[in-house]
Amino acid sequence: MPDFDFSPLFRSTIGFDRLMRLADAATRTDATSLSYPPYNIETTGENAYRLTMPVAGFGPDELDVVVKESDLVVTGKAKKEDDKAAYLHRGIARRAFERHFQLADHIKVVGASIDNGLLHIELQRDVPEAAKPRKIAIATASAPHVLEQKAA
Numbered sequence: 001m002p003d004f005d006f007s008p009l010f011r012s013t014i015g016f017d018r019l020m021r022l023a024d025a026a027t028r029t030d031a032t033s034l035s036y037p038p039y040n041i042e043t044t045g046e047n048a049y050r051l052t053m054p055v056a057g058f059g060p061d062e063l064d065v066v067v068k069e070s071d072l073v074v075t076g077k078a079k080k081e082d083d084k085a086a087y088l089h090r091g092i093a094r095r096a097f098e099r100h101f102q103l104a105d106h107i108k109v110v111g112a113s114i115d116n117g118l119l120h121i122e123l124q125r126d127v128p129e130a131a132k133p134r135k136i137a138i139a140t141a142s143a144p145h146v147l148e149q150k151a152a
Helices: 007-012 017-027 031-035
Strands: 040-045 048-054 063-068 071-076 097-102 107-115 118-125
Touching: 048 071, 063 107, 063 118, 071 118
Parallel strands: none
Antiparallel strands: 040 048, 048 118, 063 071, 071 097, 107 118
């Protein structure tokens, strides 16, 4: 994938820092971080989303879901296993992982649960009243409004 230099855009824009960081991060890819664990993002309502990740072998105490500003980080760290087990084949990956997701404005994480080896993270778009569109009433003038001036 070709490398893009966004530095000219950084020099000539004001207030688009987050957008530029997102574009810059999207062009930098790491093959290991893109493949494990896989995930789905689905819409569950008009303003609701669900992020689903398979976390076979991980318990709730081995997973962390952290939101800091607009960054969602899902981390899995397996506890030390009993070394006495003798595997003939070990196909279930319990390797540590860390996935980062950039959240859009007004997206809130409302919950997380594990069901049948899948981690579900529920997200909700919660637009504050001040940011919602509002209708402005248009007044009509039945008579011209005259300001009175008094002599000094």
